[in-house]
Amino acid sequence: MIPFKYGVFVTGTDFCGRKKELNLLKEYISSSMRVYIVGERRTGKSSLLMETARKMPGYRFIYVDLRSIVTRGQLCERIANGLNRQGKTKQAFSKLMKAIASLRPEVSIDSITGDLKLSVSPEIQVSDVDIDKLLEMAGEKKTVVVFDEFQDIQRIKGYETILGSMRTVIQSQTNTSYIFCGSTFNRMTDLFTDRRSAFYNSAQRMLLEAIDETEFTCFLADRFKSGGRLPGDNGIKRIIEFGRGNPGDIQKLCIGVWNQTAPGDNIDQAAVTEGLANMCALESDSFRERLDSLSKNQILCLSALLKREEPFTLSNQFASRAGLGSYSVAKSAIKGLTEKDVLLKKGHSWVMSNPFLAHWLHLSDLV
Numbered sequence: 001m002i003p004f005k006y007g008v009f010v011t012g013t014d015f016c017g018r019k020k021e022l023n024l025l026k027e028y029i030s031s032s033m034r035v036y037i038v039g040e041r042r043t044g045k046s047s048l049l050m051e052t053a054r055k056m057p058g059y060r061f062i063y064v065d066l067r068s069i070v071t072r073g074q075l076c077e078r079i080a081n082g083l084n085r086q087g088k089t090k091q092a093f094s095k096l097m098k099a100i101a102s103l104r105p106e107v108s109i110d111s112i113t114g115d116l117k118l119s120v121s122p123e124i125q126v127s128d129v130d131i132d133k134l135l136e137m138a139g140e141k142k143t144v145v146v147f148d149e150f151q152d153i154q155r156i157k158g159y160e161t162i163l164g165s166m167r168t169v170i171q172s173q174t175n176t177s178y179i180f181c182g183s184t185f186n187r188m189t190d191l192f193t194d195r196r197s198a199f200y201n202s203a204q205r206m207l208l209e210a211i212d213e214t215e216f217t218c219f220l221a222d223r224f225k226s227g228g229r230l231p232g233d234n235g236i237k238r239i240i241e242f243g244r245g246n247p248g249d250i251q252k253l254c255i256g257v258w259n260q261t262a263p264g265d266n267i268d269q270a271a272v273t274e275g276l277a278n279m280c281a282l283e284s285d286s287f288r289e290r291l292d293s294l295s296k297n298q299i300l301c302l303s304a305l306l307k308r309e310e311p312f313t314l315s316n317q318f319a320s321r322a323g324l325g326s327y328s329v330a331k332s333a334i335k336g337l338t339e340k341d342v343l344l345k346k347g348h349s350w351v352m353s354n355p356f357l358a359h360w361l362h363l364s365d366l367v
């Protein structure tokens, strides 16, 4: 069995380190605080929340994922399903159904989990009051309401009024903790620090950064050893460097290295290079599709960026070197690449958000 996990929430023995963050989060929750957690994609935000929930068994965690949400109906659906996953009793279910009766929710059985699933038809008119009613049901003692990928609430038309009325309900729930999690730095920061936002100054910021290198090195070395591989420091160091301290990218590369090695093999630089090639080959179709979805200017921009050291900054000089004519054309290409999650904004500069895509592009002559 492959001892590395990628693309799933990790908890328990699969969860490495983050002691400081776990303790801080536990303290915030015990004090019924409101917290917003920001960190790059795949840095372990959702896993940190799941692990916190596991370590706080006396608390009710209502998990609501807002990824790709676009309507009020979906927002109700997701909060209702979060409540329902926690409730489990017949009484809790009837109370929930009663609260959202006006939305005429349909009930089905989730084919994967076997749980009851509620859905709201797109034709139903949903008001901010309907959303508030659901939040009111969540507001109990020893309860934590988690909104994951919270920045996506901005995709809902008129989301400002939703935030306004949500804030009023949340403010009245003094014994309930709320955690808002997000991976789009600027959008999350705007929601909580822009004076015009209804959520301005409403939550404590928590930044989830790179995973501790020493702890993660031991964790990965043990996993390689469990399958008879011989990890040398250089190999693992190279893997962690490649993943820039991002545990998701690091575990993904470990899977590639694992696939290319057998018991008794060294995990050295050569093994890492092969593992990397293995992972990039597995993803080459999706990378090609990504490339096809880019505009001509975005490709020109990417090509110029890849000839430079990361992080990249935008300048007039860069625009002309990339053959993009003007600063504003280059700026809009970079904006598009950021929206498509090819680039990640860090302060005033950008880096490639997916190191595997960056490596694949470097190897291919496509840009």
Ligand SMILES: Nc1ncnc2c1ncn2[C@@H]1O[C@H](COP(=O)(O)OP(=O)(O)O)[C@@H](O)[C@H]1O
Pocket: 005, 006, 007, 008, 009, 010, 014, 015, 016, 017, 018, 039, 040, 041, 042, 043, 044, 045, 046, 047, 048, 183, 247, 248, 249, 251, 252
């Ligand atoms: N503390 C951790 N220990 C080990 N691996 C982790 C840890 N946190 C995250 N990961 C790795 O990162 C991947 C993505 O984690 P996830 O919690 O989904 O990140 P995020 O919510 O920030 O996108 C996991 O599948 C796992 O491979």
Ligand SMILES: [Mg+2]
Pocket: 045, 046, 047, 148
């Ligand atoms: Mg997540």
